[in-house]
Amino acid sequence: MTAFTVHHVTRYRYEQPATLCHNEAHLCMRSTPDQTVDESWVIIDPAPDDRSERIDLYGNWVTYFSLQSPHEQLQVAATSRVRRTPTTRHESEWLPWEAARDAPRGVNAWDLTIESPHVPLLSELHRLTDGIFTPGRPLAEAVAELCRRIYDEFAYDPTATSVSTPLSDVLAGRHGVCQDFAHLAIAALRHLGLSARYVSGYLETLPPPGQPKLKGADASHAWASVRTPTGTWLDFDPTNALVAPDTHLTVAWGRDYSDVMPLRGVVMSSGATTQLDVEVDVERVDPSA
Amino acid sequence: MTTTAADARRRVLEDAVVLGARAPRLARRLGSHTASDALGAPEAQVLDPLPVVVDAKRWSSDAAIVEQRTRLAVAVLDDLYGPRRILETRLVPPEAVLADPNYLRPAIGLVPPPGRGPALSVAAVDLARSNGAPIVLADRLDVTHGIGLALEHRRALAAVHDRLHLELNPSGLLGWYAELRRAFTRASPEQVDDPRVVFLTPGAGWRGAAEHSYLARTLGFTVAEPGDLTVRDGALWFKSVGGAEPVHVVVRFVESVSCDPLELRGDAHLGVAGLLETVRRRTVAVANRPGAGIAENRVVFAHSATLCRELLGEEPLADTLPTWWCGNPVEQSYVLANLDRLIIRPVHAGGSVAVGRLLSRDAREELAGRISARGHLYVACAEIPLDTVPVWAGRVEQRGASMRLFTAIDGDTMSTMPGALTRSGGDLAGLLGATGPAHATELHDTWVVGARDHVAAHETHALGQVDLRASLSSRAAETMFWVGRNLERADAVIRLVRSIDQRVQQWPDIRWEANGAWWSAAMAAVATLAGVSGAPPTADLTGRALADSTAPRSLVTSLHHLLRGARSVTELFSADMWHVLGELTDGSVRLSIAAAHEQREAAGRLLTPLAALSGLASESMVRDPGWCFLDLGRRVERSVGTIDLLVALLGRPPDPVIAPVTYETALAATDSLVAYRRRYRSDIEPIAVADLVVNDLTNPRSVAYQVDRIRTDLARLPDRLTGGHLRVDTIEAEPWVATDRLWSIRSQVTTLSLEVELHYFAQIRSRTVRS
Known part of the structure; x- marks a missing residue:
């Protein structure tokens, strides 16, 4: 078991003071079978005039808050202490992928099998899975190869896309960031009739000596997860070509980015621009300390 | 002595030439009423000078149909935004509902459990007749257009045909508007004694702007555009020149998908950020509930009979327009084999209407391709023959028609307007919303004649005193x-x-x-x-x-x-x-x-x-x-x-x-x-x-x-x-x-x-x- 401390700070600076803002944050981390969240809290500065917490349809924590007097900047700082065990593997991951496609599922899983706002089921998607999802192939093996294909064929390029770039552009341009690759993998799997979800979370900022620093470690990260024939979930990270990674830390999951945006808000300000800074720091806690 | 509907219908036909000649006067009169439509806003509609006469007995059986549809819609909404049993048990195929953009995930759990307040305050049903039998064409639940028009039309027609109106003495409408006002007021969260109701409209230039402001004036409610409202401290406020005033009920004429830019996708200027949070905290009620449009989903509609039996334990009182869902392989192959006899629409409310027989060969093939690739997004319906009403087109013609009936919902009580907005047109597609000259439609006022417990048509004060309050945004x-x-x-x-x-x-x-x-x-x-x-x-x-x-x-x-x-x-x-x-x-x-x-x-x-x-x-x-x-x-x-x-x-x-x-x-x-x-x-x-x-x-x-x-x-x-x-x-x-x-x-x-x-x-x- 490994313990981590996560700091995730978001700062907005407004060109003109904002008179009112309403925000929704998916920043408190959820527990998973492999992750115990000991503490996870959000500090907002200036102190919000109104705040409430709730759990959304997918079981994530949502923090709503509003600021009602003029402010020139806003800082939202999330701090979490979590313990992570190596990812539990399930035998069902090695069943033929068709078994996952044909498995009965409830509404929540159905919801992850059809298109969603950022995941249109484009007809070209079959090119991503052709030759990989061959008859009878074990699900985990096929997913690993899909992951590798995206990793090999798409360039990681933080300047190429933004949160509003449609998936068709990512597919055509062959570049993007973790969000785009997660959406791409999800779309490819849903296109085959599999249930897949979007996971937002973190990577360790500085890996242990001898291990490479992963892409996406300095900001919030995103990857995907596929439902196995028995209803368990198999996480995979197409940005780093990893299946069932052991140290990815989960914040929230949903149909796609739009369900789990770390922070979004509606701001009343006469200024046109907002400067945004995000800092993420994930530290391994030394058990001996 | 009461006029019978048959006599009344005969009177209208006998006088058709005289009544028809008053069309310009009628248009002028409506021009001043629906001024902003006349001033070039979209969707200006022509009111036919011939009223459609409905027998009181038939009206009450239609009202029973509408009320059953409304109870069904409430049950469907309570379920889809609650336990989702109808999806879990596949009474309705879940992928058809889940793919509908009107199914608002943040609103799940937002609708109070049954018995804790209505999911709907007003509903409308488009009801036609085919070979004499009533047939439901659609339910209108998210934003109910036409409520204000029905009254404007009645007032204009009653004024222009004053003698005929006196003679036939159709049931008056104002009593129903009083019910509607009560329904909106009673939608308020329970702790409020004297609730403040506003009409939330997207503003001038949008569909129905004139109608909504006319209705607001009639009912004595304030019209608010999104920018007039603000959420503070988890409550909703109207920004008046005298300061912020609390609001308890929002009668929503903005589509659900746009009503809260914080939680829903939508233009920040069309909705009120934080509105859903106020509903969640029960400081504000939104009528109809955000997300009501999912009950208009056409696959839900296609499964009406089953849902009616399962959720209400009742036999449906009317058939629904025969509808096939292309997500089902058997139905899809039927649709593909009969494209030229069917009307194709998306699964969700609104959207384009494709009439198979009018498509070019290429367009039909292209449509068939889309249906085979993503069938779960399409439904088809049959072009059934419709019973007609007399229409004035320089002479009397008979055209197919559908009636939009309105029901106000106050808790468990429903009250249906003794009148309707009838729409007549050349074909079914036009009545389903197809655009273009081939599908043009006209509107008619609908007179319910011969009601025994008759509310006088000439009642003047049924709405009572209205407190307009001196607030101005x-x-x-x-x-x-x-x-x-x-x-x-x-x-x-x-x-x-x-x-x-x-x-x-x-x-x-x-x-x-x-x-x-x-x-x-x-x-x-x-x-x-x-x-x-x-x-x-x-x-x-x-x-x-x-x-x-x-x-x-x-x-x-x-x-x-x-x-x-x-x-x-x-x-x-x-x-x-x-x-x-x-x-x-x-x-x-x-x-x-x-x-x-x-x-x-x-x-x-x-x-x-x-x-x-x-x-x-x-x-x-x-x-x-x-x-x-x-x-x-x-x-x-x-x-x-x-x-x-x-x-x-x-x-x-x-x-x-x-x-x-x-x-x-x-x-x-x-x-x-x-x-x-x-x-x-x-x-x-x-x-x-x-x-x-x-x-x-x-x-x-x-x-x-x-x-x-x-x-x-x-x-x-x-x-x-x-x-x-x-x-x-x-x-x-x-x-x-x-x-x-x-x-x-x-x-x-x-x-x-x-x-x-x-x-x-x-x-x-x-x-x-x-x-």
Whole structure:
């Protein structure tokens, strides 16, 4: 078991003071079978005039808050202490992928099998899975190869896309960031009739000596997860070509980015621009300390 | 003795030619009612002069159908936003519902459990007949269009066909609107005693804007655009000029998907950020509940009979339009094999309507391709034959029809309007929303005849006393202020141009006298008032002052702003004023297309409706805050305009040759020439001109009079701003001696105008940001 401390700070600076803002944050981390969240809290500065917490349809924590007097900047700082065990593997991951496609599922899983706002089921998607999802192939093996294909064929390029770039552009341009690759993998799997979800979370900022620093470690990260024939979930990270990674830390999951945006808000300000800074720091806690 | 429906129908057909001949009168009457539709908003609809007559017995069986559909919709919504049993058990295929953009994930769990308040406050059902049997075409649940139209149509038809209406005596509608008002009021969260209800509309120019404001006026509710509302401390507030006022019920005429830009995807300007949070905290109720549109899903519709048995334990009282879902392989192959006999639509409410038989071969193949690739997104329905109603098309014709019936829901009680909005058209596709000339439809008022427990058609006070409350949104206040300013701008430009024309007619050489000094002074005045510039000083600017739509204060520009503003605050003007605004619209269209030599006449014709509008504003409007802002705008503009005019014409001593004409020009342009002549009966003296136009408190055109009115208007407003520092020095000198003092008055007035804007109007737009 490994313990981590996560700091995730978001700062907005407004060109003109904002008179009112309403925000929704998916920043408190959820527990998973492999992750115990000991503490996870959000500090907002200036102190919000109104705040409430709730759990959304997918079981994530949502923090709503509003600021009602003029402010020139806003800082939202999330701090979490979590313990992570190596990812539990399930035998069902090695069943033929068709078994996952044909498995009965409830509404929540159905919801992850059809298109969603950022995941249109484009007809070209079959090119991503052709030759990989061959008859009878074990699900985990096929997913690993899909992951590798995206990793090999798409360039990681933080300047190429933004949160509003449609998936068709990512597919055509062959570049993007973790969000785009997660959406791409999800779309490819849903296109085959599999249930897949979007996971937002973190990577360790500085890996242990001898291990490479992963892409996406300095900001919030995103990857995907596929439902196995028995209803368990198999996480995979197409940005780093990893299946069932052991140290990815989960914040929230949903149909796609739009369900789990770390922070979004509606701001009343006469200024046109907002400067945004995000800092993420994930530290391994030394058990001996 | 009661007329039977058969007799009534015969009467309508016998009189059809007479009734049909009243179509223009009807259109005029509705033109003043639905003024903003007549003023060019989309979706203007034609009301047929022939009412559709329905037998009371048939109406009650139809009402039972509508009420059963409504109970079913409530049960479906309670389930889809609650336990989702109908999806878990696949009573309805989940992928058809989950893929519907109207299924709002954040609203799941938001609808209170059954018995804890209604999911719907008003519902509508489109009901047709095929071979005599009732058949449901659609349910209208998210935003129910037509509720206001039904009443407008009834009032217009009852007025135009007054004798027929008396004779046939159809059931009156007002009692139902009282029920509707109760339903909206009762939707309020339980802890509120005297709930405040607002109509949330997307604003002028959007579908139904005129209808919603008409309905709001009738029911006594305030119309709010998204920018008029704000969420603070988990509650909802209406931004009035008197401060923030709490709101408890939002009657939503904005589509669910747009109603909260924080939690839902949507334009930040169409919804109210934080609205869902207020519903979650039970400080606000939204009617109908956000997400109600999912019950309009066409696969849910196709499964109505099963759902009715399972959720209500009842047999359905009417069939629904036969519908096939292309997500089911068997149904999909049927649809693909019969495309030319079917109508294809998306699974979710709205969207395009493709009529198989009208598609080209290529288009049909393309559609078939989309259906085979993503069948779960499409449904098809049969083109069933529809029973007809008589329609007036220069003669009586029979056309297929569907009736939209409305039900108000107050807890477990439902009440269906004893009337309906009937739509007739050439084919079923048009009634389902297909656009284009082939699918044109007309509307009819629907008269329920022969009801035994008859509510008199002529009841007048069923709605009782309405407390309109004196609140006015900051947005509406600002609009009224600018309507007032533009009204005066338009008036001033016409009067100035007319005054110049009259002098030229009287003294054809005046243009060249004193080296053209009079002419250049007159053109300077025109340039200042109308904001035209760029031409050499000797050019004739009057044409541009009237008709140049690129000049900031030309007559056409001012009218354009005036009319656009008025359209966005429809509810603040009376029907009479809308009549005049309609004339202004016609007049400004004529002016903007007039040839140069016709501009004068076109502009001159506008003076009467402008004066009528000013007159109605003075004589027929309550002195509420809306009126005060209108008047403030007029007074500010008139004082500034008058000073600008005086300075342009008389800022320098005129050459003696042209002096009398110059004074006359100024007096005529300020509508004070007659007053001057009556008072002084002498040659015009410049000091007396200044006295009459600046100082004279008895002259409603004088600057002092305007300033006095500004003070009175400010004193009437809530959250007072004092006009105490406004000082108008008496000017006992020639205008050119007093220009400094005139400028000082002008700058005091413009400063005050700015203070008013900052104090009452400050509106900041919102936008969405995300990390």
